[in-house]
Amino acid sequence: DQQVKQNSPSLSVQEGRISILNCDYTNSMFDYFLWYKKYPAEGPTFLISISSIKDKNEDGRFTVFLNKSAKHLSLHIVPSQPGDSAVYFCAASGNDYKLSFGAGTTVTVRA
Amino acid sequence: DGGITQSPKYLFRKEGQNVTLSCEQNLNHDAMYWYRQDPGQGLRLIYYSQIVNDFQKGDIAEGYSVSREKKESFPLTVTSAQKNPTAFYLCASSPPGQSFGTEAFFGQGTRLTVV
Numbered sequence: 001d002q003q004v005k006q007n008s009p010s011l012s013v014q015e016g017r018i019s020i021l022n023c024d025y026t027n028s029m030f031d032y033f034l035w036y037k038k039y040p041a042e043g044p045t046f047l048i049s050i051s052s053i054k055d056k057n058e059d060g061r062f063t064v065f066l067n068k069s070a071k072h073l074s075l076h077i078v079p080s081q082p083g084d085s086a087v088y089f090c091a092a093s094g095n096d097y098k099l100s101f102g103a104g105t106t107v108t109v110r111a
Numbered sequence: 112d113g114g115i116t117q118s119p120k121y122l123f124r125k126e127g128q129n130v131t132l133s134c135e136q137n138l139n140h141d142a143m144y145w146y147r148q149d150p151g152q153g154l155r156l157i158y159y160s161q162i163v164n165d166f167q168k169g170d171i172a173e174g175y176s177v178s179r180e181k182k183e184s185f186p187l188t189v190t191s192a193q194k195n196p197t198a199f200y201l202c203a204s205s206p207p208g209q210s211f212g213t214e215a216f217f218g219q220g221t222r223l224t225v226v
Contacts, residue, residue: 043201043217089153099215101153
């Protein structure tokens with residue numbers, strides 16, 4: 001049973017516009033959330049994280065928003081750049097500290 | 112240069128054979144993990160180890176085995192009991208002091224194909 005869900009398998013956005021990636025989770029014990037970026041045939045790289053005591057975390061062009069009551073988080077990329085084209089994984093951990101991953105969203109940034 | 116090295120990058124296995132995937136890190140990380148990625152699915156945890164000579168099963172451990180004899184090394188053996196081994200395998204590690212699993216650093220992956 002997948003506890004972290006990314007319901008949009010793909011997203012296409014024009015260069016310079018905003019990319020919004022969504023993630024939902026079912027386990028109310030999750031208290032730490034991360035986004036990873038992955039290029040083909042490479043391992044994921046850590047992008048940004050947020051703990052459950054916050055509702056927003058910003059790092060340059062990347063902002064993660066957390067809505068605990070809705071069990072929903074989102075990643076905003078502004079402005080989107082061609083190098084942002086990749087697969088983005090949402091992940092969550094709780095008191096057992098195991099990371100649970102979503103299925104990923106493939107982002108394509110069009111020139 | 113510090114990092115996690117997985118080898119080989121591509122591996123072909125005949126049905127009924129055991130194969131071992133290598134994972135080495137020189138980051139002085141205590142915790143190490145093995146994940147499996149299949150198309151359309153997220154990364155699923157196979158095994159993890161928080162300290163040398165200790166490891167625990169993840170969510171899909173059946174058909175796999177690991178060892179952690181050295182801090183730097185966490186090899187994964189895919190046994191013949193694993194019925195669907197074709198997948199992309201990722202090794203990761205976490206820095207000391209970090210909560211288990213958070214901000215894990217990943218290797219480049221090994222693509223295993225059963226022929």
